[in-house]
Amino acid sequence: xxxxxxxxxxxxxxxxxxxxxxxxxxxxxxxxxxxxxxxxxxxxxxxxxxxxxxxxxxxxxxxxxxxxxxxxxxxxxxxxxxxxxxxxxxxxxxxxxxxxxxxxxxxxxxxxxxxxxxxxxxxxxxxxxxxxxxxxxxxxxxxxxxxxxxxxxxxxxxxxxxxxxxxxxxxxxxxxxxxxxxxxxxxxxxxxxxxxxxxxxxxxxxxxxxxxxxxxxxxxxxxxxxxxxxxxxxxxxxxxxxxxxxxxxxxxxxxxxxxxxxxxxxxxxxxxxxxxxxxxxxxxxxxxxxxxxxxxxxxxxxxxxxxxxxxxxxxxxxxxxxxxxxx
Numbered sequence: 001x002x003x004x005x006x007x008x009x010x011x012x013x014x015x016x017x018x019x020x021x022x023x024x025x026x027x028x029x030x031x032x033x034x035x036x037x038x039x040x041x042x043x044x045x046x047x048x049x050x051x052x053x054x055x056x057x058x059x060x061x062x063x064x065x066x067x068x069x070x071x072x073x074x075x076x077x078x079x080x081x082x083x084x085x086x087x088x089x090x091x092x093x094x095x096x097x098x099x100x101x102x103x104x105x106x107x108x109x110x111x112x113x114x115x116x117x118x119x120x121x122x123x124x125x126x127x128x129x130x131x132x133x134x135x136x137x138x139x140x141x142x143x144x145x146x147x148x149x150x151x152x153x154x155x156x157x158x159x160x161x162x163x164x165x166x167x168x169x170x171x172x173x174x175x176x177x178x179x180x181x182x183x184x185x186x187x188x189x190x191x192x193x194x195x196x197x198x199x200x201x202x203x204x205x206x207x208x209x210x211x212x213x214x215x216x217x218x219x220x221x222x223x224x225x226x227x228x229x230x231x232x233x234x235x236x237x238x239x240x241x242x243x244x245x246x247x248x249x250x251x252x253x254x255x256x257x258x259x260x261x262x263x264x265x266x267x268x269x270x271x272x273x274x275x276x277x278x279x280x281x282x283x284x285x286x287x288x289x290x291x292x293x294x295x296x297x298x299x300x301x302x303x304x305x306x307x308x309x310x311x312x313x314x315x316x317x318x319x320x321x322x323x324x325x326x327x
Contacts, residue, residue, distance in 0.1 A: 023049055071151070074172055078157040081182075082150050084140035091137055092259045092287055097247060101138060104245070105145045108224070122244035123224045124216065126189075128232040129249025132286030135228040136187060138247075142224060143183040151176070151184045159208060167211035174215040177223045189227040190234040209236055216242045257282040257290055264294035265309065268301065274311040281318045293318035 010025045030045035071079040088101055107114065107121030114121055127135040143150035158169045177184050213236065219225065227243070229235060240246065252260060257279060262270060282290050297317035301309040 023052070071176070074169070075176060078154055078169055078173060079151045079176065080154060082140075082143075082152075084144040084150050086137065086140040086144040088138075088141045088145060090263075091134055091141055092252065092256050092263065093134055093138075094250060094253075094256070097249070100245070100247060101142070105142065108146055111222075123222070124219070124242065124244045125224070125226050126232075126240070126243040126246045127226060127228040127249060128246060129230070130251055130286060131230050132288030133249035133251060134287055135249055136185065139183055139185040139226045139228070142226070146183070146224075148224070149180075149182040151180075151182050153184065153186050155186075155188060166208045170208065170211050170215060174219060177219060177225065178221040181221070181223050183224045183226060186225070186227040189229040189239075190231045213238055213242060251284060252282070252287050252290065254279045254282075256287070257285075260287050260290045261294050261314075264291050265298060268298065268307070268309045270309075272310070273314065277311060277315060278318070281315050281322070285318065285322055289321045290318065293321035296320065 007029075010022060010029070026045060026049050030042045030049070033039075033045065034042035071081055088098065088105065091098070093101070104122060104125065108123070111121045127138060129135060139152075140150055142148075153173055158173070159166050173184070216225065216239075258275065261278065261282075285293075294314070294317070297309060297314045300317065301307055301313060305313065
């Protein structure tokens with residue numbers, strides 16, 4: 001790589017917020033300077049890189065790890081920010097879905113290689129499926145895998161009854177998407193982009209949906225935009241072609257149900273459990289409800305049964321999560 005190409009790559013990685021690539025290229029420049037005998041320049045570059053590393057570690061150790069991207073002003077009531085440590089490996093997903101999400105991460109991590117061939121990574125993703133099946137967790141995992149902040153859009157902060165105000169707030173969100181690279185999650189998208197021809201639709205709802213479609217189509221940022229819905233049939237049909245990929249989430253099968261239970265009961269002996277009865281109880285439940293049922297059973301076992309967990313206790317806790325506790 002020539003020096004000119006290195007400088008271009010350095011600027012490109014900085015503008016895209018790719019700190020890993022920025023550091024790699026800076027180290028290459030330091031090594032090249034050392035080879036040419038510019039020892040002081042090389043040492044200063046390496047010192048600046050080390051200083052940046054230490055600053056990054058200091059930020060990660062704080063309770064609020066991303067103070068520089070905390071939404072402010074009008075965005076404070078619209079966006080919430082976090083810096084998840086979740087990874088895709090911690091999610092229980094169908095094999096094909098897990099592989100597809102890993103491909104998204106690979107495309108993002110190697111987007112410069114794609115750029116060199118006139119290609120771009122997919123970054124506008126629609127997540128569709130029943131509640132509690134991992135859509136929100138996927139957004140956190142993608143942010144964790146890519147070391148990016150996760151911004152969740154609070155729809156109740158956007159949707160108002162005043163004409164034009166909702167679209168103006170939506171514009172602020174997309175300005176943030178363009179200016180602050182991250183993973184942006186529009187949860188419960190059907191509340192924002194419902195089919196515009198619905199008979200009970202009102203003018204302001206149509207304007208919000210139209211504005212969202214327009215901003216999404218015009219977006220040319222490097223941020224990942226994720227939209228999650230429990231009711232894909234309610235979405236405006238024009239919306240689907242605005243996304244680069246659509247991922248479908250399903251209720252867990254037996255293998256996944258067992259994985260969720262095992263992941264949430266790691267400190268207990270599960271070898272004696274009646275898995276057939278547990279699978280029957282888990283049928284039709286979401287990943288989230290199974291996990292919460294397991295946590296409920298674990299608390300009861302620790303507090304009331306000397307940390308002994310049996311099938312009856314776990315089945316009862318799962319049933320409570322499914323139907324609500326008996327009165």
